[in-house]
Amino acid sequence: MRPVSLPILLDREARIPVFEQIAIALREKIKSGDLAAGALLPPTRTFAADVGASRSTVVNAYDQLVAEGYIEGRQGAGFVVCDIGALSLPARQAVEVATSVKPRVMRAFRPGEPDMRLFPHRSWGKAVARLCRRAPEEMLGSMPRFGHEGLRAAIAQHVADWRGLSVDPAQIIVTAGASDALELCLRSLCVVGDAVALEDPGFRPLTQFVRSQHLMPVYLSSDGQGAGLPTAAKVAVLTPSQQFPLGGSMSPQRRAGFVQWAQSGDRWIIEDDYDSEFRYAGRPIPAMAGIDGLSRTIYIGSFSKIFANGLRLGYAIVPMALLDQVAATQRRFGARASLMPQAPLAEFMRTGEFYRHLRRVRRIYGQRRVVLTEALRSDFADVGRFVDHQAGMQIAFHLNKELQDLDIAQRARAQGLEIEALSQYCLGLARYNGLLLGFCGFDETELAEGLKQLRLVLNASIQ
Amino acid sequence: MRPVSLPILLDREARIPVFEQIAIALREKIKSGDLAAGALLPPTRTFAADVGASRSTVVNAYDQLVAEGYIEGRQGAGFVVCDIGALSLPARQAVEVATSVKPRVMRAFRPGEPDMRLFPHRSWGKAVARLCRRAPEEMLGSMPRFGHEGLRAAIAQHVADWRGLSVDPAQIIVTAGASDALELCLRSLCVVGDAVALEDPGFRPLTQFVRSQHLMPVYLSSDGQGAGLPTAAKVAVLTPSQQFPLGGSMSPQRRAGFVQWAQSGDRWIIEDDYDSEFRYAGRPIPAMAGIDGLSRTIYIGSFSKIFANGLRLGYAIVPMALLDQVAATQRRFGARASLMPQAPLAEFMRTGEFYRHLRRVRRIYGQRRVVLTEALRSDFADVGRFVDHQAGMQIAFHLNKELQDLDIAQRARAQGLEIEALSQYCLGLARYNGLLLGFCGFDETELAEGLKQLRLVLNASIQ
Numbered sequence: 001m002r003p004v005s006l007p008i009l010l011d012r013e014a015r016i017p018v019f020e021q022i023a024i025a026l027r028e029k030i031k032s033g034d035l036a037a038g039a040l041l042p043p044t045r046t047f048a049a050d051v052g053a054s055r056s057t058v059v060n061a062y063d064q065l066v067a068e069g070y071i072e073g074r075q076g077a078g079f080v081v082c083d084i085g086a087l088s089l090p091a092r093q094a095v096e097v098a099t100s101v102k103p104r105v106m107r108a109f110r111p112g113e114p115d116m117r118l119f120p121h122r123s124w125g126k127a128v129a130r131l132c133r134r135a136p137e138e139m140l141g142s143m144p145r146f147g148h149e150g151l152r153a154a155i156a157q158h159v160a161d162w163r164g165l166s167v168d169p170a171q172i173i174v175t176a177g178a179s180d181a182l183e184l185c186l187r188s189l190c191v192v193g194d195a196v197a198l199e200d201p202g203f204r205p206l207t208q209f210v211r212s213q214h215l216m217p218v219y220l221s222s223d224g225q226g227a228g229l230p231t232a233a234k235v236a237v238l239t240p241s242q243q244f245p246l247g248g249s250m251s252p253q254r255r256a257g258f259v260q261w262a263q264s265g266d267r268w269i270i271e272d273d274y275d276s277e278f279r280y281a282g283r284p285i286p287a288m289a290g291i292d293g294l295s296r297t298i299y300i301g302s303f304s305k306i307f308a309n310g311l312r313l314g315y316a317i318v319p320m321a322l323l324d325q326v327a328a329t330q331r332r333f334g335a336r337a338s339l340m341p342q343a344p345l346a347e348f349m350r351t352g353e354f355y356r357h358l359r360r361v362r363r364i365y366g367q368r369r370v371v372l373t374e375a376l377r378s379d380f381a382d383v384g385r386f387v388d389h390q391a392g393m394q395i396a397f398h399l400n401k402e403l404q405d406l407d408i409a410q411r412a413r414a415q416g417l418e419i420e421a422l423s424q425y426c427l428g429l430a431r432y433n434g435l436l437l438g439f440c441g442f443d444e445t446e447l448a449e450g451l452k453q454l455r456l457v458l459n460a461s462i463q
Numbered sequence: 464m465r466p467v468s469l470p471i472l473l474d475r476e477a478r479i480p481v482f483e484q485i486a487i488a489l490r491e492k493i494k495s496g497d498l499a500a501g502a503l504l505p506p507t508r509t510f511a512a513d514v515g516a517s518r519s520t521v522v523n524a525y526d527q528l529v530a531e532g533y534i535e536g537r538q539g540a541g542f543v544v545c546d547i548g549a550l551s552l553p554a555r556q557a558v559e560v561a562t563s564v565k566p567r568v569m570r571a572f573r574p575g576e577p578d579m580r581l582f583p584h585r586s587w588g589k590a591v592a593r594l595c596r597r598a599p600e601e602m603l604g605s606m607p608r609f610g611h612e613g614l615r616a617a618i619a620q621h622v623a624d625w626r627g628l629s630v631d632p633a634q635i636i637v638t639a640g641a642s643d644a645l646e647l648c649l650r651s652l653c654v655v656g657d658a659v660a661l662e663d664p665g666f667r668p669l670t671q672f673v674r675s676q677h678l679m680p681v682y683l684s685s686d687g688q689g690a691g692l693p694t695a696a697k698v699a700v701l702t703p704s705q706q707f708p709l710g711g712s713m714s715p716q717r718r719a720g721f722v723q724w725a726q727s728g729d730r731w732i733i734e735d736d737y738d739s740e741f742r743y744a745g746r747p748i749p750a751m752a753g754i755d756g757l758s759r760t761i762y763i764g765s766f767s768k769i770f771a772n773g774l775r776l777g778y779a780i781v782p783m784a785l786l787d788q789v790a791a792t793q794r795r796f797g798a799r800a801s802l803m804p805q806a807p808l809a810e811f812m813r814t815g816e817f818y819r820h821l822r823r824v825r826r827i828y829g830q831r832r833v834v835l836t837e838a839l840r841s842d843f844a845d846v847g848r849f850v851d852h853q854a855g856m857q858i859a860f861h862l863n864k865e866l867q868d869l870d871i872a873q874r875a876r877a878q879g880l881e882i883e884a885l886s887q888y889c890l891g892l893a894r895y896n897g898l899l900l901g902f903c904g905f906d907e908t909e910l911a912e913g914l915k916q917l918r919l920v921l922n923a924s925i926q
Contacts, residue, residue: 124602141773176639205795205797310604311603340801
């Protein structure tokens with residue numbers, strides 16, 4: 001079979017990124033029938049040369065269409081068009097739907113959110129629909145105490161494979177995101193007046209929750225190697241894999257120090273592992289909770305950043321000795337996690353589709369990260385510096401001291417950028433002056449445009 | 464077309480209720496092909512006479528199969544078998560699924576939970592699958608601030624039709640159940656030390672949450688006509704449609720009194736309308752929030768009791784003047800409601816399937832209520848009394864004073880019953896001695912069995 005020929009015109013001036021332009025053109029040809037089921041697409045290298053784009057751009061476009069179920073890769077044969085007959089709609093209706101779904105308005109450089117344009121809506125929809133046919137009761141049957149059993153098993157497998165943690169699914173509590181998990185654990189462990197050690201700089205809503213519970217925040221000064229030991233506290237909430245917001249992982253010495261600190265008293269560590277799946281180089285750093293075999297450590301994970309925020313699903317993995325206590329807290333305050341997304345997510349993880357997506361976005365985010373870090377190195381070296389941790393979803397760019405981050409962030413917002421000032425994350429004595437630049441939610445064109453805007457804002461501030 | 468003949472043997476001794484036995488037999492015949500697509504079922508009256516069951520039992524069985532998508536009613540033609548070809552599974556796989564889904568273990572007389580055996584899993588699954596095909600992006604696209612727009616519009620329509628409330632969808636905030644809504648509102652309205660008026664007897668987790676926020680609970684003595692006015696409080700949380708747990712709706716005078724109380728100071732009413740859709744006689748009582756046009760009243764609703772607990776969806780309807788304040792609280796503590804069930808639920812409400820289900824379960828719960836109340840009147844008159852409010856999901860049965868409710872509840876639990884003592888709901892000065900008997904989660908056979916057990920427990924206590 002010979003590959004079809006695909007004359008596609010790209011618009012270099014358009015705000016739509018090139019990979020998306022290619023995907024749109026192919027999608028339309030498949031929907032209209034111009035590209036029939038079984039048709040062989042040109043190899044990525046040839047196609048890239050034909051349309052004058054880079055090969056990785058074409059790979060991204062093909063990946064997008066694979067995720068959406070329009071094309072599939074066949075061993076040794078390249079990419080062929082799927083039979084979408086059963087799934088496609090009459091043209092008019094399809095257009096209506098397309099216009100009724102508003103695309104996400106996310107402006108550079110909003111940190112910590114996945115790019116839902118890359119989400120495999122179609123294959124996720126298929127997985128959900130499959131479950132709806134096979135066992136609809138699983139989605140809304142009885143409400144299990146700690147969450148759907150299949151999902152808890154899938155999470156146990158996930159943290160074993162990705163985080164080096166060996167846990168019993170019975171220790172896993174599915175929650176409505178990581179913040180629900182954090183609240184559940186703090187409520188279980190602390191009584192009024194207890195000191196809770198928090199990283200500084202850190203996640204402000206957490207300190208607000210701690211205060212609202214009449215607990216006492218104690219700040220741990222954090223740097224590129226994580227936080228130092230607290231003098232006295234009942235619980236320490238840490239981000240050892242990737243300090244938030246500075247980036248960088250906690251050194252092995254400090255990890256060991258914290259574990260010792262917790263074991264030497266009636267103290268607990270909560271490991272908030274919010275996006276550690278995103279490492280772009282080297283091997284994943286095993287979770288801290290593995291060091292002490294989850295005896296004084298609670299591990300908290302989330303699907304909001306690595307998969308979809310809209311699921312509102314996270315989890316806490318708690319030491320066996322704490323299970324009853326946490327269960328009692330959950331009974332008192334009520335479970336918040338919806339049951340409905342749990343069975344489909346379990347299925348998506350079990351069949352490997354979840355991981356295909358995770359690896360794919362990690363690759364794309366990695367490319368975006370390179371665009372951002374290269375631009376910062378080449379075009380922004382005069383205004384600040386950053387440490388490249390090759391992980392996470394944002395870069396902390398430290399500004400030279402003659403520039404004020406709050407001022408820059410405000411001016412940037414006036415220009416339509418969503419930039420956060422590092423000083424806003426300083427909770428106690430920490431003093432940082434910089435910009436937090438997310439790079440995951442924006443393609444290369446959007447990043448380039450955002451960087452251009454940011455440079456203009458900085459130029460105006462320097463004068 | 465002549466109706467098929469359906470020889471079905473019923474087992475009167477079986478623990479499976481008769482309507483379920485009929486549904487099982489018909490389902491098997493349809494799955495095996497004994498009953499072909501298009502076959503006409505016998506009219507309910509004839510069939511009831513043939514198998515020796517009541518007509519309402521047959522109606523329930525047919526309703527169940529309609530909800531599951533096995534049969535459908537045709538105007539003037541009775542019920543015919545659907546073509547389930549596309550949906551059915553090979554026999555072996557179907558059996559596996561059936562055995563892998565554990566039936567809900569819910570024991571009489573657990574209050575306040577719907578019977579998920581009646582849930583239209585099949586048509587819900589179809590609605591979800593339809594959406595998955597048509598617009599999968601809607602289920603997990605961007606996370607709207609206050610919830611899915613279509614669901615907020617459907618809720619506005621719902622409260623207009625069922626609760627007499629005229630609201631703008633912009634005022635509606637979708638939450639992770641009613642307790643999330645209550646917490647969100649209390650956090651928005653109160654500062655440390657504020658007094659919050661709660662009904663006594665009432666919902667204990669609420670008083671625990673109030674205390675955990677360092678607010679001061681002030682108890683309002685409630686009777687069959689709702690609560691009396693508080694001396695001083697910032698907020699009053701009320702259940703005017705159906706006092707929890709006593710039952711009974713608040714008198715118009717008291718409603719007016721509360722509205723005046725709120726308007727005469729910087730005070731707020733939170734109307735917790737947790738199951739007011741379940742009224743078995745007369746017209747629905749309009750929501751209290753309608754009296755003051757939602758100026759000082761926040762209305763809280765939930766899908767947990769009237770539809771499915773597993774969705775974890777509820778909502779708060781807040782006065783326009785409070786929206787910014789509530790939005791700020793939500794940003795601080797994070798939104799908890801999963802986006803995924805919201806679009807399907809909106810669709811289910813919009814197409815009317817939600818209401819077909821709601822009306823059906825209301826009818827069935829109404830029948831179960833009659834079974835319970837008649838038994839209480841005829842067989843339990845010597846041990847206590849109750850007021851028939853013809854609404855809600857449970858009956859507060861007040862015990863004669865020589866019987867101790869905690870003691871009875873404990874003995875009943877030892878016999879496998881889930882009975883709660885009214886005295887456990889007494890939070891302040893209220894003194895009630897009785898049993899809270901839920902009637903929705905159990906069919907007539909299970910209720911009869913539960914009542915037999917309860918009678919034995921009471922007999923043993925009287926001696």
